Amino acid sequence: MNLQEHYNELYKKSSETILAGNYKLDSQINNESDSRFGITFLIRPSEIIKANIQSFLNELKAIEPNQYYYPDSDIHITLMSIISCSDEFSLNAINVHEYIDLIQQSLVILDKIKIEFRGVTASPSAIMIQGFPTDDSLNNFRDKLREDFKKSSLQQSIDTRYAISTAHSTVLRFQEKLENPQKLMQVLEKYRDYDFGEFQVENLELVYNDWYQREKNTIHLAEFRI
Template sequence: MNLENHYKKLYEESISKISSDNYEIDNLIDSEKDKRFGLTLLIRPSNEIKKEIHKFLKKIKKIEPNQYYYPNSDIHITVMSIISCYNGFDMSKIDIQKYIELTKKCLLEGVDLNISFKGITASPSGVMIQGFMDNNELNDIRDRLRKEFKNSNLEQSLDKRYSIQTAHSTIIRFKTELSQKEKFLKFLNKNINYDFGTFKVNKFELVYNDWYQREQYVKKIYEFVT
């Protein structure tokens, strides 16, 4: 996959939808009735990157203060949704040790991976940072996870929603109607190539999480240091 072309196409299609008021508002963000939970393997960017994201969000928040902005604690890259969030997922019903062992097997030793957060893209439901890998290691890990979990008898839903191949990070979700849409879109366009920096991946986290990866709901199950 050519990531640059993929992100560009996604941006153009999504901006067109947002411009014509065909964007998606998430009504579950503030709902206490949202009980969707799952199991995810993720990467967290460095503190330096998070500071840059915070600076960026602070500016856009002044234009659209009522949208959902990811706090530093929740920013992540999904390596793989091992069990996609659904209502009623109960972690006590699975053998978590087997998930740890299988994931460990897929990560191998000495992962050498850098991710650059450069530029933004969008979806009909929010704004994301474009992530670029300096080699194919992340997708090799994903392929090993797919193979190992599909050959196991463990509960999993890998690629159920879509086959993940990017290293993007969602930073804004729409939770209400855009009040200053034109200014918002102008800001995105002006900052389309915003450089958030590059970081070296030195650990992966296996977590129990809600749909939005909010800190108050996330339980770190295991940290794999590479």
């Protein structure tokens, strides 16, 4: 996949949808009884990059204060959704140590991952920071995880929703009617190719999480240094 083309196409379609008023509101964000949980293998961006993201979000907050903005603690890149969030899944249904062991076996092929955050894109319901791995290490590792999980008997739902191939971070979700979609799009255009920074991944995290990766609902299962 050409990531730039993918992000461009997503932005083009979604910006038209937003301006036409056909964007989607997330009705579950403030639902305290939302019981959708899963297992995610993820990457956290550097502190410098998160600071740059928050500066961008502050501009959006001035225009659209009633939307859902991700705090630093929740910003992430999904390396692999191992068990998709569902109200049918609970942590006691699996042996976490078996998952940790399998991931450690897969890690033998991984040397390093470096990711550049450049520009923003959108979906009909969210705003994302565009992530670009600087080489094939991330996708090669994903393929290794797919292969190893497929060979195992462990519960997993890898690629059942979609085959992950991007390195974006969702940073805003629409939860209320937009007050000024035109101004929102003007800010997005300003940041369309903005350099948020580049970082080398040092840690990978395995977590039990809710749909929004909120820290208060997250249980950290393991950390892997690379």
